[in-house]
Amino acid sequence: MKFPKIPMAAINRLSIYIRALEELEEQGTKVISSERLAKQCGVNPAQIRKDLAYFGEFGVRGVGYRIEDLIREIKEILGLDRTWNIAMIGVGNLGSALIRHGNFIKHGYVFAAAFDIDPHKIGKRLPNGLVIHHIDDLEKVVKECDIHIGVIATPASAAQSVANQLIIAGVNGILNFAPAQIQVPECCHVENVDFTIKLDSIAYHLSTSGT
Amino acid sequence: MKFPKIPMAAINRLSIYIRALEELEEQGTKVISSERLAKQCGVNPAQIRKDLAYFGEFGVRGVGYRIEDLIREIKEILGLDRTWNIAMIGVGNLGSALIRHGNFIKHGYVFAAAFDIDPHKIGKRLPNGLVIHHIDDLEKVVKECDIHIGVIATPASAAQSVANQLIIAGVNGILNFAPAQIQVPECCHVENVDFTIKLDSIAYHLSTSGT
DNA sequence: CCCTCTATGTGATTTAATTCACTTTAATAA
């Protein structure tokens, strides 16, 4: 196990591999080759081996990868051998849909607190038991609930200010759904989710491929 | 204007530029240099010029880019100088949140039809006036409503079958929210949105950066 | 115990994307 800098794309692919491996495990498969896994994930087999090689040797030559072990190893690499507490900021349309969604908990992500600025929403209890706090209580509640990650689902105009508050509260991971470019210090990692960019990409392809 | 193959990343950045340019235009700015725009978008100035150079010359040397013109040009490049009709497949938690969201129409994306398989939902009318059709009527309704893009918001287990039906119906652009790897023919362009991959990436960074 | 077979792990190679650094051109002021 050497220590070169690891492409971000490789990290993202590890998530994809896990998803495929978990599906295979459910079907009762015990062992898989990089070739078959690659096919399922739509990537090159050497890519999978390289991606894994950044972190160690997890396969058996001549045989392949033991699925159960590989899932465990990848989860450890990604830091998924634990749970992560998430705060939802902005319990509107999207925020409440996300909280209601059951898939996150399966991957170890727990919605542990929710915040809004709308007086009508503060104090309300969500289906999953969470009470909506006022955004000004962010720092206090983040401490109490040991929040690790903040999800921004406010209007774009509030995104930067919310990000600032999260960082002051000591939250260093942000998932941002608002269509805004937020500025954060080095220590904080931001991932943006912007559906319209994806739609734009589809529009481009449809336009150019003559449809 | 030459014709090299254009990096997909460049296309995605064009969307980012548009977003920034529209914000600047609202603030009354008329002209901007690649340097200032780059700063706002968090990229390298040469990157912006290269990205644009794939498609032509849109700036004025020594001056910069006229914002109004550049927005129009980029929209034309991406195929956003028109509207696109979208079908929502799966009107659950996420699907209905997306339909309710007003931001898509602003960018020229119109939800023109909705489908589900749940008998309780078929025939219901959504807040925006759409009636939910049965998934088996997909092909017929796609023709009637001139649907260009399909959004898959069904459970993962149904994603591939829905994709197949979309393709048979002649829909060549798919935005897939289900955490499933769907297989499509060459002619069809798929974009996946998977929030848990983004969360995994945040988890990785938090784990490695010692938080 | 050795031989064969198969799929991993990896250095070398290729391909792609980004950034640099210089050239060109339009605007403006003298």
Add this chain to the structure above:
DNA sequence: TTATTAAAGTGAATTAAATCACATAGAGGG
């Protein structure tokens, strides 16, 4: 009209990522 200047446009250089191709090592059979 001409000099000055600022920023676009672009070929060259660099950096990064993906792929190839083969040496290597474990499994299993004879």
